[in-house]
Amino acid sequence: xxxxxxxxxxxxxxxxxxxxxxxxxxxxxxxxxxxxxxxxxxxxxxxxxxxxxxxxxxxxxxxxxxxxxxxxxxxxxxxxxxxxxxxxxxxxxxxxxxxxxxxxxxxxxxxxxxxxxxxxxxxxxxxxxxxxxxxxxxxxxxxxxxxxxxxxxxxxxxxxxxxxxxxxxxxxxxxxxxxxxxxxxxxxxxxxxxxxxxxxxxxxxxxxxxxxxxxxxxxxxxxxxxxxxxxxxxxxxxxxxxxxxxxxxxxxxxxxxxxxxxxxxxxxxxxxxxxxxxxxxxxxxxxxxxxxxxxxxxxxxxxxxxxxxxxxxxxxxxxxxxxxxxxxxxxxxxxxxxxxxxxxxxxxxxxxxxxxxxxxxxxxxxxxxxxxxxxxxxxxxxxxxxxxxxxxxxxxxxxxxxxxxxxxxxxxxxxxxxxxxxxxxxxxxxxxxxxxxxxxxxxxxxxxxxxxxxxxxxxxxxxxxxxxxxxxxxxxxxxxxxxxxxxxxxxxxxxxxxxxxxxxxxxxxxxxxxxxxxxxxxxxxxxxxxxxxxxxxxxxxxxxxxxxxxxxxxxxxxxxxxxxxxxxxxxxxxxxxxxxxxxxxxxxxxxxxxxxxxxxxxxxxxxxxxxxxxxxxxxxxxxx
Amino acid sequence: xxxxxxxxxxxxxxxxxxxxxxxxxxxxxxxxxxxxxxxxxxxxxxxxxxxxxxxxxxxxxxxxxxxxxxxxxxxxxxxxxxxxxxxxxxxxxxxxxxxxxxxxxxxxxxxxxxxxxxxxxxxxxxxxxxxxxxxxxxxxxxxxxxxxxxxxxxxxxxxxxxxxxxxxxxxxxxxxxxxxxxxxxxxxxxxxxxxxxxxxxxxxxxxxxxxxxxxxxxxxxxxxxxxxxxxxxxxxxxxxxxxxxxxxxxxxxxxxxxxxxx
Numbered sequence: 001x002x003x004x005x006x007x008x009x010x011x012x013x014x015x016x017x018x019x020x021x022x023x024x025x026x027x028x029x030x031x032x033x034x035x036x037x038x039x040x041x042x043x044x045x046x047x048x049x050x051x052x053x054x055x056x057x058x059x060x061x062x063x064x065x066x067x068x069x070x071x072x073x074x075x076x077x078x079x080x081x082x083x084x085x086x087x088x089x090x091x092x093x094x095x096x097x098x099x100x101x102x103x104x105x106x107x108x109x110x111x112x113x114x115x116x117x118x119x120x121x122x123x124x125x126x127x128x129x130x131x132x133x134x135x136x137x138x139x140x141x142x143x144x145x146x147x148x149x150x151x152x153x154x155x156x157x158x159x160x161x162x163x164x165x166x167x168x169x170x171x172x173x174x175x176x177x178x179x180x181x182x183x184x185x186x187x188x189x190x191x192x193x194x195x196x197x198x199x200x201x202x203x204x205x206x207x208x209x210x211x212x213x214x215x216x217x218x219x220x221x222x223x224x225x226x227x228x229x230x231x232x233x234x235x236x237x238x239x240x241x242x243x244x245x246x247x248x249x250x251x252x253x254x255x256x257x258x259x260x261x262x263x264x265x266x267x268x269x270x271x272x273x274x275x276x277x278x279x280x281x282x283x284x285x286x287x288x289x290x291x292x293x294x295x296x297x298x299x300x301x302x303x304x305x306x307x308x309x310x311x312x313x314x315x316x317x318x319x320x321x322x323x324x325x326x327x328x329x330x331x332x333x334x335x336x337x338x339x340x341x342x343x344x345x346x347x348x349x350x351x352x353x354x355x356x357x358x359x360x361x362x363x364x365x366x367x368x369x370x371x372x373x374x375x376x377x378x379x380x381x382x383x384x385x386x387x388x389x390x391x392x393x394x395x396x397x398x399x400x401x402x403x404x405x406x407x408x409x410x411x412x413x414x415x416x417x418x419x420x421x422x423x424x425x426x427x428x429x430x431x432x433x434x435x436x437x438x439x440x441x442x443x444x445x446x447x448x449x450x451x452x453x454x455x456x457x458x459x460x461x462x463x464x465x466x467x468x469x470x471x472x473x474x475x476x477x478x479x480x481x482x483x484x485x486x487x488x489x490x491x492x493x494x495x496x497x498x499x500x501x502x503x504x505x506x507x508x509x510x511x512x513x514x515x516x517x518x519x520x521x522x523x524x525x526x527x528x529x530x531x532x533x534x535x536x537x538x539x540x541x542x543x544x545x546x547x548x549x550x551x552x553x554x555x556x557x558x559x560x561x562x563x564x565x566x567x568x569x570x571x572x573x574x575x576x577x578x579x580x581x582x583x584x585x586x587x588x589x590x591x592x593x594x595x596x597x598x599x600x601x602x603x604x605x606x607x608x609x610x611x612x613x614x615x616x617x618x619x620x621x622x623x624x
Numbered sequence: 625x626x627x628x629x630x631x632x633x634x635x636x637x638x639x640x641x642x643x644x645x646x647x648x649x650x651x652x653x654x655x656x657x658x659x660x661x662x663x664x665x666x667x668x669x670x671x672x673x674x675x676x677x678x679x680x681x682x683x684x685x686x687x688x689x690x691x692x693x694x695x696x697x698x699x700x701x702x703x704x705x706x707x708x709x710x711x712x713x714x715x716x717x718x719x720x721x722x723x724x725x726x727x728x729x730x731x732x733x734x735x736x737x738x739x740x741x742x743x744x745x746x747x748x749x750x751x752x753x754x755x756x757x758x759x760x761x762x763x764x765x766x767x768x769x770x771x772x773x774x775x776x777x778x779x780x781x782x783x784x785x786x787x788x789x790x791x792x793x794x795x796x797x798x799x800x801x802x803x804x805x806x807x808x809x810x811x812x813x814x815x816x817x818x819x820x821x822x823x824x825x826x827x828x829x830x831x832x833x834x835x836x837x838x839x840x841x842x843x844x845x846x847x848x849x850x851x852x853x854x855x856x857x858x859x860x861x862x863x864x865x866x867x868x869x870x871x872x873x874x875x876x877x878x879x880x881x882x883x884x885x886x
Contacts, residue, residue, distance in 0.1 A: 096833075099830065099833070100830055100832075146721070156725045157721065157725050157764075161799075175833040175834065179834065183763065183796060212720050212721070213724060214708065214720075214721070214724030214763075215708070215762075216707075216708030217724075227717065228720045231720060264833055264837070264867050264868075265837065265867055266867060314864035329865075471885065471886065472882075473882065473883060473884075473885045474885050488885050506874055523881055523886030524886075525878070526877070528874075529841070529867070529871050530874065532878050536886070558743075559776060559777075559810060562803075576802070577806040583809055583810065585809070
């Protein structure tokens, strides 16, 4: 406990592990090719900067094309834009509050929607995307560049999230900003400035004051001497006048994009379900898709070949030869279109009034491989023919740029349902995993080519590789993938891979291996939505006689430690933690493999139980 | 090396001056907040925080002694916290959001300093948990993060559990979810597990979109034999094709496969 000022100074230096939230961003941070629109026009208010690098502009244009407006747009262009944007705001605000608060009354839902209409007017004049020519895409930046998007999320307080696309991707942006407003909306009734929960006007105003100035300012609208009282007055004025309605042709028009799906962070969303003659069946007790799901009840309606049918189990189906061909995930819609040589873009709910036909559930890996020309398979190695951006998601934030001529293993693929078969590969480059663009049906050969597998870091083994069983309970060897049991192969056993098989929408991985004279399949994890491959087996790149990794555990007197993403306490924390001595867990969950040790005092470790890797200060480890 | 050592006190002076300018109510005390935390590199068994009046000091040449007084430090934190609700503190108020940002930054920084000291000295004290809970309830994500880091150094107690479930799991700060789930591992007893399962279930269904997705993404971290059926039932009531259901179903499958050997 004896201390010196010098040591305290040292502590100040050491405690600067980065917050996952905020940063002192400068004005117009990452604001490239800034343009000015107007101070008074809906849709192109104030300034805007390139959407890149916060999101991929081509994907944003594909997804949100209907709500892009020219900078300095004509009044007719503004009217068209507002007629498209209005139903999006109406639907997303309704979807949001009903998702968060299923018990919300109709009056509360309407009040919340009205509040959001006024909020997007006050914050941005309903502006989000705009362009100056067909090749670029910009997004509004207000408050000297700090405010991002239609709801003006501030990059000083939300730096990391905005960097990850919470400003640029309109759907994610709504979900992010509505969280902030909703928290204030929920807190408002407990404040003295809101007489009752159903006093919608005061609740709306209180939530706006908090949205604009923080929760400490929630009653600011009642204080006319506040430095920012004019913001509250302006908001009220907009709320009362509802001027946006002057530009909306039809307030009941359905949204042209599926904003409910997009607001959950998905990028491949079916079109908003068109009205069906009968309401869709209730989604009761959905079960995983099987090869022979129960057929729908009998009816008389004929199927069309021009739409996808979505049933209550989430299957997407196309009608062909008097049967429904289905895939479990809409992200593979392009493969179904490719197989049938169609360009279906509309989706309708699959009610019980259709004729009874057989349903066949297909496997994405087979359908996509057969119908998408030039598509690499999962596990293939590809060489980049040019430098390509690596993004967190196909449309998402830029992680880094992979130089040309690098070879990488394909961990997953996505083909966009855009009639061009635009494709993306999920890859790991260095410590970053994300998606690279890999061209379209006509340009794919310009972007990547097949590469020899022995030149890439592997996460999925190839035929001929050795793997080591890592699952604590061992892994069952079966006659077929998921079939009859042969035997269990114990943990730490080394076996050779004779075959690799991927199946289902989760990219379940099976290896065909030989153990004690018997050949059969072992399960090795799933690749989607998150990869668990590393927790099942480890690809053994070492010669058989090589020593094993040294093993360690956390020795520091803590409950848990973060697996840092880089070798500095200033790194942003990763999402992975490992137990320390003070946390009660089985001994097997403490085991870390030390992969390397740096001279600067950091160890790269692999947590055996989860397969996660990261960095820990070497002094916090002890050998076991 | 000597020159560098001499430069460091200048660095702290600069920080002190900066803090002095950012917070004018009780200027002298503000500087003292920064200087009130001692630091030790010693590692050892858990120690107890000195009582409010017990003080330790060491004088090195040309360096003034500093003192650690937890209650005093807590009072300083509360003073900064009070700046949220009025605009009288001398933080940047050039736009409505700048002010709140500056207050939160200051609070988070001071909580981080406290956590660093506590961590280095392996201190455990109920008052530290109380501070963590108090600041975890604030809406600023940075402050919540700093409070969670402080709580991470402390022994489990039911109030801390309630605080994590309400103020992190129930908030919209999805970046804190992975660490919050790790923190919840301190509570393996059945009663706590029931409270945890209830809170997670509620937020998987009606939480912030980002939080429910992150909870589902990390569900392999909390699904176990005693709650498998519970989460299986939750999944059946989630919207088909939702990101949450996709992640939760994948985790349930993975749990089943892991335990059966695939």
